[in-house]
Amino acid sequence: MSVLGRLSLNQATVKRLGVAEAVDLCVRHEIGAIGLWREPVAEAGLATAAALVGAAGLRVSSLCRGGFFTHADPAARAASIADNKVAIAEAAALGTGTLVLVAGGLVPGSRDIGLARRMIADAIGELVPVAQSHGVRLGVEALHPMFAADRCVITRLGEALDLAVQFPADAVGVVVDTYHLWWDAALPADIARAGERIVSYQVCDWILPLPADTLLGRGHVGDGHIDFPPISAAVAAAGYAGDIEVEIFNETVWDAPPDETVATVRKRFPLAF
Amino acid sequence: MSVLGRLSLNQATVKRLGVAEAVDLCVRHEIGAIGLWREPVAEAGLATAAALVGAAGLRVSSLCRGGFFTHADPAARAASIADNKVAIAEAAALGTGTLVLVAGGLVPGSRDIGLARRMIADAIGELVPVAQSHGVRLGVEALHPMFAADRCVITRLGEALDLAVQFPADAVGVVVDTYHLWWDAALPADIARAGERIVSYQVCDWILPLPADTLLGRGHVGDGHIDFPPISAAVAAAGYAGDIEVEIFNETVWDAPPDETVATVRKRFPLAF
Numbered sequence: 001m002s003v004l005g006r007l008s009l010n011q012a013t014v015k016r017l018g019v020a021e022a023v024d025l026c027v028r029h030e031i032g033a034i035g036l037w038r039e040p041v042a043e044a045g046l047a048t049a050a051a052l053v054g055a056a057g058l059r060v061s062s063l064c065r066g067g068f069f070t071h072a073d074p075a076a077r078a079a080s081i082a083d084n085k086v087a088i089a090e091a092a093a094l095g096t097g098t099l100v101l102v103a104g105g106l107v108p109g110s111r112d113i114g115l116a117r118r119m120i121a122d123a124i125g126e127l128v129p130v131a132q133s134h135g136v137r138l139g140v141e142a143l144h145p146m147f148a149a150d151r152c153v154i155t156r157l158g159e160a161l162d163l164a165v166q167f168p169a170d171a172v173g174v175v176v177d178t179y180h181l182w183w184d185a186a187l188p189a190d191i192a193r194a195g196e197r198i199v200s201y202q203v204c205d206w207i208l209p210l211p212a213d214t215l216l217g218r219g220h221v222g223d224g225h226i227d228f229p230p231i232s233a234a235v236a237a238a239g240y241a242g243d244i245e246v247e248i249f250n251e252t253v254w255d256a257p258p259d260e261t262v263a264t265v266r267k268r269f270p271l272a273f
Numbered sequence: 274m275s276v277l278g279r280l281s282l283n284q285a286t287v288k289r290l291g292v293a294e295a296v297d298l299c300v301r302h303e304i305g306a307i308g309l310w311r312e313p314v315a316e317a318g319l320a321t322a323a324a325l326v327g328a329a330g331l332r333v334s335s336l337c338r339g340g341f342f343t344h345a346d347p348a349a350r351a352a353s354i355a356d357n358k359v360a361i362a363e364a365a366a367l368g369t370g371t372l373v374l375v376a377g378g379l380v381p382g383s384r385d386i387g388l389a390r391r392m393i394a395d396a397i398g399e400l401v402p403v404a405q406s407h408g409v410r411l412g413v414e415a416l417h418p419m420f421a422a423d424r425c426v427i428t429r430l431g432e433a434l435d436l437a438v439q440f441p442a443d444a445v446g447v448v449v450d451t452y453h454l455w456w457d458a459a460l461p462a463d464i465a466r467a468g469e470r471i472v473s474y475q476v477c478d479w480i481l482p483l484p485a486d487t488l489l490g491r492g493h494v495g496d497g498h499i500d501f502p503p504i505s506a507a508v509a510a511a512g513y514a515g516d517i518e519v520e521i522f523n524e525t526v527w528d529a530p531p532d533e534t535v536a537t538v539r540k541r542f543p544l545a546f
Contacts, residue, residue: 111500117458146419148456149498150481159458183421185390185432208423212485225422227384 003244007269008033008061010202010247011040014258019044021258023052029262033059033243035202036094038087050094060096061243062139062200063087069123070104070116070153080104081123085130092134098199099131100139100175105150116153121163128171139199140164141175146214157181157190164197173199176235177247178272179206179218182226191234198240203228203272204248211251218248221268228272244272276517280542281306281334283475283520284313287531292317294531296325302535306332306516308475309367311360323367333369334516335412335473336360342396343377343389343426353377354396358403365407371472372404373412373448378423389426394436401444412472413437414448419487430454430463437470446472449508450520451545452479452491455499464507471513476501476545477521484524491521494541501545517545 009031011022019040026034034053041049041063053060066087071077084101091099103120106113124138131138142160143152154160160174174197181187191198205224210217221228232244246265253261282304284295292313299307307326314322314336326333339360344350357374364372376393379386397411404411415433416425427433433447447470454460456479464471478497483490494501505517519538526534 106498111498113456113458113500144418145456146417146483146487149479153456155456156458162458183386183418183426183428185386185429185435206422210419210483210487214419214483214487225379225384227386 003270003273004266005032006242006244007031007266008035008059008243008245009262009265010035010064010245011037012064013246013248013253013265014261015254017258019049020052023056023058025258025262026058027056028259029266031262031266033061035062035064035245035247036060036096037064038090041090041094046090046093053094059243060094061245062098062100063091063094063096065100065102066138067101067152068104069120070107072108072110077119077123081126084123084127088127088130088134088136091136097135097137098139098173099136100141100200102141102143103152103154105148105153113148113153120154121166124163124167124172128167131171132168137170137199138172139175140172141177142180144180156184156186157194158186161190161194161197169197173197175200175202176231176240177202178226178228178231179204182206182231187231188234191231191238195238198235198238199242200245201232201235201240201242202245202247203232204246216249216251218250220248220253220264221246222271232273276543276546277539278305279515279517280304280539281308281332281516281518282535282538283308283337283518284310285337286519286521286526286538287534288527290531292322293325296329296331298531298535299331300329301532302539304535304539306334308335308337308518308520309333309369310337311363314363314367319363319366326367332516333367334518335371335373336364336367336369338373338375339411340374340425341377342393343380345381345383350392350396354399357396357400361400361403361407361409361411364409370408370410371412371446372409373414373473375414375416376425376427378421378426386421386426393427394439397436397440397445401440404444405441410443410472411445412448413445414450415453417453429457429459430467431459434463434467434470442470446470448473448475449504449513450475451499451501451504452477455479455504460504461507464504464511468511471508471511472515473518474505474508474513474515475518475520476505477519489522489524491523493521493526493537494519495544505546
């Protein structure tokens with residue numbers, strides 16, 4: 001199978017499209033898998049979204065996303081856990097085995113990063129039996145450290161893995177995202193150590209300058225500074241043989257015609273190997 | 274000695290001032306040490322700068338900065354090493370035992386981060402005998418990973434330390450800067466492991482949102498999200514008893530009256546312990 005057979009379009013790359021349009025786009029461009037997001041799935045309706053991807057014969061590589069467990073208010077913490085249980089059920093209904101988690105930043109009003117990390121571990125512990133009963137694995141995603149304060153205190157693959165291995169392998173794994181992790185000298189060793197805990201591999205490029213909204217600074221593969229082939233080789237050597245998502249947050253990409261964006265995604269994808 | 278006795282004003286915090294004005298400012302605010310930068314030292318003249326700090330009775334906690342070793346062109350690499358030898362001599366002339374190094378980003382035209390790292394190690398190796406002969410230690414500074422592509426491929430204290438320990442302890446150490454390192458779950462362990470290799474401790478805060486120029490997003494201690502006391506305690510427990518620099522890159526801080534800035538620096542400094 002050509003590497004293109006493993007390409008999955010993460011829906012965030014064509015953020016302006018609903019599920020139906022994104023599914024059509026994948027079919028039109030012979031992309032066999034899609035990474036869905038909860039918000040557009042909710043807009044389409046869960047059953048409708050599941051029917052759309054099923055009818056198109058698409059694999060759903062992941063559902064994005066759960067997490068955001070760090071709250072000062074116990075009621076807000078409980079609500080986030082309840083919402084993550086719903087997300088697990090949604091993932092199962094959509095036919096994907098992976099729910100991506102963005103764990104959450106510092107607890108509002110606190111600078112105690114250890115507190116935030118403990119709160120995340122506790123929340124995941126509560127979700128484990130639900131994940132297992134649905135046959136869904138939670139994918140802990142380490143985000144780039146520039147998001148540590150406000151979005152995700154888990155900042156390295158090694159840290160995500162140290163968290164994941166506290167739980168059964170059929171319930172919790174890790175996400176490898178080149179954008180967030182490429183700079184880490186320990187990345188090759190941590191990927192090898194992750195082995196079968198890798199539940200998702202996402203690629204996009206690190207481009208400069210960073211935009212005013214640093215969430216939106218991602219580039220097409222090849223437009224930036226990341227040396228993808230060694231990372232992809234390490235992920236393959238670790239045993240990951242699943243779909244590979246292209247996930248690009250970038251206003252310019254979003255403003256481009258989706259067919260053009262996806263043509264670029266397809267054209268650039270082989271450069272990552 | 275009160276902790277204020279260890280406060281050093283890094284000159285970058287009052288970037289608009291020349292050496293003479295910055296020295297006067299320290300004297301006026303009873304700050305016993307200063308971290309100097311090469312550019313304003315050159316403007317003042319090396320001998321004049323040394324005489325100014327000497328006459329004021331100030332300790333020079335460090336000279337910023339050497340480094341930027343990653344160049345595709347061998348002549349440019351050689352020039353950077355030659356320039357770093359000059360910087361070592363300048364540090365010695367100014368009476369400081371520490372030259373801070375910002376190692377450099379990816380080699381222009383290359384995505385091979387390993388190549389950049391090897392180039393940095395080779396350059397430091399060339400500088401070691403010069404540093405030893407001048408009684409100056411090179412302080413390898415890990416920068417925040419958001420600067421990995423364009424400024425410094427050394428992104429974690431542990432990585433800086435793995436590099437430093439390849440060389441004699443009297444020649445190469447590491448810089449601990451809260452702004453760059455606070456997010457790292459391995460930071461406490463890496464500080465302990467660094468021990469006497471710590472040659473500089475710098476504090477400033479991580480504030481949000483990041484500005485358009487992410488180099489300039491640093492805040493006064495207490496204005497942001499960093500939990501300083503555990504980091505300061507770890508640095509102290511590791512054996513570092515030297516000066517502690519406040520180094521703030523921020524246009525708003527630079528535009529404020531320097532006396533006001535330094536009054537805030539003094540007032541906030543004890544909050545870091």
